[in-house]
Amino acid sequence: MEEFAVSIEGLKKTYRSHVALDGITVNLNKNQIIGLIGANGSGKTTLMKICTGLEGADSGRIRMFGEDARTMIIGGEMIYTMHDLPVGRGYGISEIIRFYKIAYTDFDENFCKKLLELFEIPLKKSCSALSQGMKSAVHFSCAMATRCRLTLFDEPFIGMDIAKRKLAYEVLLRDYMEHPRTILLSSHNLLEIEGLLSEMLLIHKGKLVFYQDMDDVREMLFRVDGKEEEISGFVEKEDTIYMEKKEIESFAILRGSVESDLAAQALKRGLTVSAVTPEDVSVYLTMTKERKGTEDLWEC
Amino acid sequence: MLIGKEENRKKLVWENIKRLLKIQLMQNYRFYFAVVLLQFGCIVCDIVLDFTGMRKGGGLRFYEIGHMSVIGTLLFFGFLCLQTYNSFCNDKISMYPGTRQSRYFSRVILDHLVMAGYVAYMAVLYFVVAGVYQVIHQIIPTVRTEYLFSWKYLFAGCIQLLFWGMMVYGSVMLIYNFMAWLGVRSYILVCIILFGIAVFGMTGVQRIYLPFVFHQYPKIASGMQVLALEILIWAVALIFSSLLILLSRKQFGILRMAPTILVGTMLIFSIGLGWKITNVQVVADNDEYGGWYEGRRDLEDRGYQNMQYRDFVLAYPENTRMKFFENYSSGNFILFEGDNENYRYAITPFVTVCSADEMKQRDSSFDETQVTKDAFVLRLAGSKVEYNGRPLYQKILDGLSLKEKQGMLYYDIADSLYSFNHIFGNAYYLAGMSKVNMTEWMYNVMDGIANLDIVVDEETMQEWINFQKEQND
Numbered sequence: 155m156e157e158f159a160v161s162i163e164g165l166k167k168t169y170r171s172h173v174a175l176d177g178i179t180v181n182l183n184k185n186q187i188i189g190l191i192g193a194n195g196s197g198k199t200t201l202m203k204i205c206t207g208l209e210g211a212d213s214g215r216i217r218m219f220g221e222d223a224r225t226m227i228i229g230g231e232m233i234y235t236m237h238d239l240p241v242g243r244g245y246g247i248s249e250i251i252r253f254y255k256i257a258y259t260d261f262d263e264n265f266c267k268k269l270l271e272l273f274e275i276p277l278k279k280s281c282s283a284l285s286q287g288m289k290s291a292v293h294f295s296c297a298m299a300t301r302c303r304l305t306l307f308d309e310p311f312i313g314m315d316i317a318k319r320k321l322a323y324e325v326l327l328r329d330y331m332e333h334p335r336t337i338l339l340s341s342h343n344l345l346e347i348e349g350l351l352s353e354m355l356l357i358h359k360g361k362l363v364f365y366q367d368m369d370d371v372r373e374m375l376f377r378v379d380g381k382e383e384e385i386s387g388f389v390e391k392e393d394t395i396y397m398e399k400k401e402i403e404s405f406a407i408l409r410g411s412v413e414s415d416l417a418a419q420a421l422k423r424g425l426t427v428s429a430v431t432p433e434d435v436s437v438y439l440t441m442t443k444e445r446k447g448t449e450d451l452w453e454c
Numbered sequence: 455m456l457i458g459k460e461e462n463r464k465k466l467v468w469e470n471i472k473r474l475l476k477i478q479l480m481q482n483y484r485f486y487f488a489v490v491l492l493q494f495g496c497i498v499c500d501i502v503l504d505f506t507g508m509r510k511g512g513g514l515r516f517y518e519i520g521h522m523s524v525i526g527t528l529l530f531f532g533f534l535c536l537q538t539y540n541s542f543c544n545d546k547i548s549m550y551p552g553t554r555q556s557r558y559f560s561r562v563i564l565d566h567l568v569m570a571g572y573v574a575y576m577a578v579l580y581f582v583v584a585g586v587y588q589v590i591h592q593i594i595p596t597v598r599t600e601y602l603f604s605w606k607y608l609f610a611g612c613i614q615l616l617f618w619g620m621m622v623y624g625s626v627m628l629i630y631n632f633m634a635w636l637g638v639r640s641y642i643l644v645c646i647i648l649f650g651i652a653v654f655g656m657t658g659v660q661r662i663y664l665p666f667v668f669h670q671y672p673k674i675a676s677g678m679q680v681l682a683l684e685i686l687i688w689a690v691a692l693i694f695s696s697l698l699i700l701l702s703r704k705q706f707g708i709l710r711m712a713p714t715i716l717v718g719t720m721l722i723f724s725i726g727l728g729w730k731i732t733n734v735q736v737v738a739d740n741d742e743y744g745g746w747y748e749g750r751r752d753l754e755d756r757g758y759q760n761m762q763y764r765d766f767v768l769a770y771p772e773n774t775r776m777k778f779f780e781n782y783s784s785g786n787f788i789l790f791e792g793d794n795e796n797y798r799y800a801i802t803p804f805v806t807v808c809s810a811d812e813m814k815q816r817d818s819s820f821d822e823t824q825v826t827k828d829a830f831v832l833r834l835a836g837s838k839v840e841y842n843g844r845p846l847y848q849k850i851l852d853g854l855s856l857k858e859k860q861g862m863l864y865y866d867i868a869d870s871l872y873s874f875n876h877i878f879g880n881a882y883y884l885a886g887m888s889k890v891n892m893t894e895w896m897y898n899v900m901d902g903i904a905n906l907d908i909v910v911d912e913e914t915m916q917e918w919i920n921f922q923k924e925q926n927d
Binding site: 207208210222224225227228229230231232233234235239240241242244245249252253254256257258 | 463466467469470473474476477480481484545546548549550551552553554556
């Protein structure tokens, strides 16, 4: 029995001089909803496209469920979807459903139609005539209905209003519980999808930052607030991820959980200690330590 | 175990290709439907126009089905080939399971199946047209229908159309390969070089500077040679493209300008190398027909062996006998009885006056007893061209009747409406040959009747010789 859903080994991809993926090695666990997080241009889409065979890697190897990735791809056991797939102009949604039905043997047409009804998408309409949010809903619904062993969602909720997004999150979670499978979900809105995720994969500038369980991510960093001299006297360079000095109140981001010894020491010194959300974790771990503020923008 | 895995993988790949094929088939069904309708419309237009013309009556006329369907054919192959730029990335099916290889092969297989389907549809239309003209024959009995159907033409037409389409398809794909492989800049450089060669080709300079390259191409004339060339180009193009897909790691995105560049390049290739885009007309049912001059030369070289002829016995125009001979020996028309002043249906043969003995020497089968003191023989000879294995001018000559009125010859013709089914292209139009031109032939249908021998008795012949001497003096 293969332990991992996806095993990536030394994956490299370059577009001319731009390094999109720089030797990523990671093993993704089976039957998890994994958040693929990273800033713009960090290599999320490239990673997904290489997984689905839409792009070729310069070097490295991908295996899925212990098999060659291509076998999974051609077998229709994985799906990659995004907010704006090139479905072609003039195709009605019912036609697209028909295409999906041919492409994926386990495609649940009934479920797909129910989902589209839930998202208030008229089946007779042409896909190219839909709004961005509606297109996202169509692709999301179709992808969910394939029930593939490996589902890759690349920014699937773009353009959807908050009500539809909440609905989509609910559907995703519920259907995952009904039909457990591996879902890799990339999004910039980590705050919203945090509750869905069981694991998180953070990449930055084509490199893997971490792949952790969400509980571990939540305990990865903590924040201390206080006066600049108090914080400066407390923090040690190796523990500090980020520090922002301000005249009245300064703060630092440190490694460890709010229940760590370091956090307890901070509390003892009268500093305020708080948890760092996974969204902030992804921000602080991918920014330079001494970030240049925005104040310069308004200076004469 | 490994063998089993490999077999399983092969099965999966084939299943995947089949699924992608099905999806693309459904994605493009509107296009296929439009092509079916367009071609059907073209044929209907052709038939309606012919039928309207037939009802007007008149002299000998040839009706040809297929002018408009050639437009449909060009549009169909043009559209299909212009889409080949997308065969490497196949963005419309990229969202469905498949690898670059399976997407490419499913696309290539589909396009070839569609081409074959189109040819099959044209074959069906060929049958339909033959049937429709049988019905027309019931309404207008003078319409001849024996030239409407030929298995040989149908077979040659299908093969030629299919391989021509495959050649163009492969060529366009190859051109796009160059573009994707070399990059647009290098590709343009290659185009400029090719264009230079093409200009050489057009100006004729190639015969001096590059004879080894260009010497042979004007000779590419036979259907088999053209077919071999088409298959060769198609095979090379497809093998090259497939290898590139299988071996290259490079991604082929869509180049937005690709269709325009491709069309331009194809034109350059076509003009430069002398292969017309309308090579769909490369179907030869009979390549013997040479028109008026050829007919005369044949007569001089081989006598009546290579001609079809018929003898008409007419009474001498007593008073104007010498004047009549003078008129026709210096070249005059045989007019159609119902013709108006533009002499549209006139026959313009090369005329000789000879005695019955002379004619007997030229053709031993000639019956000299027909020539008497009161009657002379007019031997009209036409090209031995055959269509559907049936002599064409023999039929025309058989239906012809001649009469003389005031020193002029007039003809009338029975069953004067000849229909040809050319939906696979013009049967007499050969690639790289300019001597056979159906269009010209169509407007001068009687040019095929190239010779008129006026065969007279000895006494009249002597009188004619004396008359000529007097005139010369």
